[in-house]
Amino acid sequence: xxxxxxxxxxxxxxxxxxxxxxxxxxxxxxxxxxxxxxxxxxxxxxxxxxxxxxxxxxxxxxxxxxxxxxxxxxxxxxxxxxxxxxxxxxxxxxxxxxxxxxxxxx
Amino acid sequence: xxxxxxxxxxxxxxxxxxxxxxxxxxxxxxxxxxxxxxxxxxxxxxxxxxxxxxxxxxxxxxxxxxxxxxxxxxxxxxxxxxxxxxxxxxxxxxxxxxxxxxxxxxxxxxxxxxxxxxxxxxxxxxxxxxxxxxxxxxxxxxxxxxxxxxxxxxxxxxxxxxxxxxxxxxxxxxxxxxxxxxxxxxxxxxxxxxxxxxxxxxxxxxxxxxxxxxxxxxxxxxxxxxxxxxxxxxxxxxxxxxxxxxxxxxxxxxxxxxxxxxxxxxxxxxxxxxxxxxxxxxxxxxxxxxxxxxxxxxxxxxxxxxxxxxxxxxxxxxxxxxxxxxxxxxxxxxxxxxxxxxxxxxxxxxxxxxxxxxxxxxxxxxxxxxxxxxxxxxxxxxxxxxxxxxxxxxxxxxxxxxxxxxxxxxxxxxxxxxxxxxxxxxxxxxxxxxxxxxx
Numbered sequence: 001x002x003x004x005x006x007x008x009x010x011x012x013x014x015x016x017x018x019x020x021x022x023x024x025x026x027x028x029x030x031x032x033x034x035x036x037x038x039x040x041x042x043x044x045x046x047x048x049x050x051x052x053x054x055x056x057x058x059x060x061x062x063x064x065x066x067x068x069x070x071x072x073x074x075x076x077x078x079x080x081x082x083x084x085x086x087x088x089x090x091x092x093x094x095x096x097x098x099x100x101x102x103x104x105x106x
Numbered sequence: 107x108x109x110x111x112x113x114x115x116x117x118x119x120x121x122x123x124x125x126x127x128x129x130x131x132x133x134x135x136x137x138x139x140x141x142x143x144x145x146x147x148x149x150x151x152x153x154x155x156x157x158x159x160x161x162x163x164x165x166x167x168x169x170x171x172x173x174x175x176x177x178x179x180x181x182x183x184x185x186x187x188x189x190x191x192x193x194x195x196x197x198x199x200x201x202x203x204x205x206x207x208x209x210x211x212x213x214x215x216x217x218x219x220x221x222x223x224x225x226x227x228x229x230x231x232x233x234x235x236x237x238x239x240x241x242x243x244x245x246x247x248x249x250x251x252x253x254x255x256x257x258x259x260x261x262x263x264x265x266x267x268x269x270x271x272x273x274x275x276x277x278x279x280x281x282x283x284x285x286x287x288x289x290x291x292x293x294x295x296x297x298x299x300x301x302x303x304x305x306x307x308x309x310x311x312x313x314x315x316x317x318x319x320x321x322x323x324x325x326x327x328x329x330x331x332x333x334x335x336x337x338x339x340x341x342x343x344x345x346x347x348x349x350x351x352x353x354x355x356x357x358x359x360x361x362x363x364x365x366x367x368x369x370x371x372x373x374x375x376x377x378x379x380x381x382x383x384x385x386x387x388x389x390x391x392x393x394x395x396x397x398x399x400x401x402x403x404x405x406x407x408x409x410x411x412x413x414x415x416x417x418x419x420x421x422x423x424x425x426x427x428x429x430x431x432x433x434x435x436x437x438x439x440x441x442x443x444x445x446x447x448x449x450x451x452x453x454x455x456x457x458x459x460x461x462x463x464x465x466x467x468x469x470x471x472x473x474x475x476x477x478x479x480x481x482x483x484x485x486x487x488x489x490x491x492x493x494x495x496x497x498x499x500x501x502x503x504x505x506x507x508x509x510x511x512x513x514x515x516x517x518x519x520x521x522x523x524x525x526x527x528x529x530x531x532x533x534x535x536x537x538x539x540x541x542x543x544x545x
Contacts, residue, residue, distance in 0.1 A: 007331050012366040013373060020299075020365060020389045027146065054357045056297050056364040056391035077151065078391050079274040080295050083288050084358055094144055094274075096256050098237030102150040105300050105345075105388045106217030 017058040021074055028073045029099040035059070035072050035081070035092060042089045043068040054084050076101045114140045114233075116442045117253060117264035119240045119277060121148035122220060123428050124414030124435035125270035126227040127166055131439025133231035137446060140262060141224065141232055142255065144239040148224030151272075152216040153392040154428070155298065155338050155347060157181050157322045160208045162429035166436060167226060176218045178342040179320025180209035187376075189327035189337070190497035194376040198323065213320050213340045213347075215300070235262075243267070243281060243410070249451065250281070250409030265451040266442040267410040270435065273393045275403065275416040283412055284403035290354040291483055292397030294335060294422075297364045298349030299372065301384035305344055311380050317343060324425065325350075327493025329371045333360060334483050337371050338425075339380075345387055346380065348372060351394060353483060364391065396422040399476035405463070406456040411438045421471050423478050423542070430468045437462040474544035481541035485534060491525045 037043055044066045051060035051068060057076055063069045077100055082092035094100070116132045118125045121143035133139040145151040158177070164170045182205055185198030204210070228234060244252035244261060252263035271277050273293070278284055305317045312321055325337030335352030350364075350371050357364065371377060394415075395401065401418045405411060413419070414431035421427065441459040445451045463469045482488065498521040502514055522531065 007333070007360040007362055009362065011331070011370065012362060013369045015363070015365050015369045017363075017365055020386065023386050023388045024390070048361065050358060050361055053361045053363050054295075054354075056295060058363070058365075076391055077274075078295065079288070079393050080354060080357075080391075082274070083290055083293065084354055094239055094276075097144045097239040098146050100151075101390075102146055103153055103217040103388065103390060105215040106149060106153045106220070106390070 021057060024076070025102045025104060026073060027099050027102055029095055032096060033070075033072045034095040034100070035070050035075055035090060037068060037070065038089045038091050040067055042087045046087060046089075048086070051081055051085060051090070054080055056080065112262045114138045114262065114264040115446060116140070116266045116268065116439075117142065117262055118232075118268045118270060119253065120270040120272060120414075120416075121145075121224045121227075121234060121236075122152055122270055122272060122414060122431065123223060124416075124431035124438075125268070126220070126224040126232075127432045127435030128268045128270065128413065128439040128442070129232035130166060130227035130230045131436050132442045133227065135443045136231075137443065139227075139232040140264070141227065141234045142238050142240050142253070142262065143224075143234060143236045145236065147221060147236050148234065149217040149220035152220045153298075153390045154216050155296070155340055155349060155425070156214065156216070156428070157211040157340060157425075158214045158219065159211050159426070159429040161210070162432040164208070166432060173226065176222050177212040177214050179213050180318065181211040181213060181322040182209065182319040183314070184211070184322045185324070187323050187325045187339075188493040188496045189325060189329050189374060189376065190494045191328050192375050193497045193501065195493075195496045195500050198321075211322060213322065213342055215342060240271070240277060243277070248408065250407065265409060266445055266456075268435075268438045268442065269410060269412040269416055270414045270431070271416045273395050273415040275412070278403050278412050278416050281407060281410060283405075283407060284401075288354075288393070288395065289397070289401075290358055292395065292401050292479060294351040294353050294394045294396050295357060295364055295391060296349055296351030296394055297368045297389070297391040298347055299368065299389050300342070300345050300347050300387040301381050302345045302387045303381065303384045307383075308341055308344075308346060312341065314341070325371075326489060327497075328374065330356075330489050331360075331362075331367065331370075332486055332490040334486055334489060336489075339377075346384070348377070348381065353396070354393075355483065365389075394422070394427070395420050396479045398422065398479055399472040400479075402472070405460045406441075406453060408453045408456070409451050411441065411456055411459050413438050419468060419472065421475055421478075422482070423475060424471075426471070430472075433466055433468050434463060437466070475541070476544060477541045481537060485537070487526060487534060488538070495522050495525060
């Protein structure tokens with residue numbers, strides 16, 4: 001059931017998400033990470049690694065081919081990864097009070 | 107203070123639209139109300155398209171306009187834009203009842219608006235506790251009597267807790283009001299860019315007579331690349347909001363990057379000229395609970411009620427949710443008052459929250475549209491085939507090229523039937539009708 005062909009991916013422009021994230025204001029918690037990969041081995045065995053695509057701020061990045069790193073400081077706390085990780089391998093919490101994204105306009 | 111129990115009459119979790127409304131209603135009646143907000147200040151975590159509905163704001167503050175709410179433009183033109191790959195058919199309404207005072211909807215920016223909406227609750231006497239995350243509940247004899255927070259000695263007690271935690275309803279789940287997390291088919295991820303442009307440019311490019319005119323547009327078709335989803339355009343005073351939302355299930359199936367989908371929309375030949383030369387002011391993303399009636403948690407239990415996105419109060423077809431949150435917040439506030447008058451905070455007393463909502467459009471609409479999210483997920487042709495057909499048909503009808511008209515109609519007919527059989531078209535219309543009427 002390969003539905004990936006349903007959408008013509010060549011039709012999509014390339015976007016440097018880091019440039020776009022410059023428009024956001026964050027208060028980064030230096031002491032506590034609110035997102036964590038529960039078992040890195042599960043990510044190594046995950047073929048598609050969909051988190052790299054579905055995260056709207058590109059928090060999840062492939063490292064050395066088969067592991068996944070989280071750029072927690074970019075997280076906007078939307079909840080997508082908690083719901084879509086195929087192995088429920090992400091420990092998802094809100095950041096501590098006062099930390100995380102702070103929308104100016106919203 | 108450290109050994110003393112922190113006690114309020116009502117604790118509200120989350121200073122969004124539902125939360126600050128519930129708090130204002132209860133505080134206005136003289137109750138001691140705390141609103142606990144995890145952001146640095148109210149509004150900092152809140153994000154939408156979007157427009158607010160005047161009826162709901164005025165229901166809480168009849169003197170709304172004297173209070174000078176930080177709203178952007180009134181919505182004086184609204185409707186659909188149907189996008190094909192390189193064109194667009196517009197179906198919008200303006201003037202008439204759209205222009206009657208009070209204007210039905212205003213574009214707003216939630217970080218600004220929610221901060222102001224919380225200030226109004228403060229003026230009614232509510233106490234805001236910012237930078238504080240509610241982590242769990244405190245129970246006594248099976249009844250909720252307080253919350254724990256991420257602050258040291260941060261337990262806060264109240265006989266009524268109103269949960270307005272937003273779409274990621276972790277606390278609602280913890281309380282057992284719903285037995286599962288959000289399903290990928292029952293939520294959409296919306297991504298948006300707020301792009302600054304001078305008011306003059308906005309007016310000229312969108313055909314608006316002045317800054318006192320604005321647009322709320324739902325964009326259907328090529329914008330979602332065949333996935334169940336919609337795009338949108340809203341005019342703030344000095345900026346336009348453009349975004350696109352698709353179901354999480356569609357993101358899962360297609361593995362596209364949401365910000366690339368958005369960029370593709372912004373580069374569409376009918377959209378790009380609107381925002382040319384504009385500067386990105388803010389990007390963001392938010393989940394929309396689209397499961398509606400069928401994904402609603404139980405709305406109350408002993409000592410607690412839930413309102414707003416956390417309670418799945420969104421009408422996905424009509425883009426309503428903020429008005430439901432406000433009306434539900436009000437109803438929860440009224441129920442908290444009633445419970446204090448009785449001195450009884452049991453589930454039985456709090457059930458009047460749900461009874462009250464049943465009398466309002468909130469539950470009536472959600473029930474009527476209970477099949478809508480499934481319908482839209484199962485009928486991608488409404489996102490793809492029909493908008494393209496509409497563009498083809500109109501494009502054909504309004505061009506000449508020296509063709510006999512009989513051939514023209516044949517071509518229009520074929521551009522529909524080559525994409526979908528007539529029988530299926532009829533079936534689509536019938537099931538759309540059923541999803542709307544709710545039978």
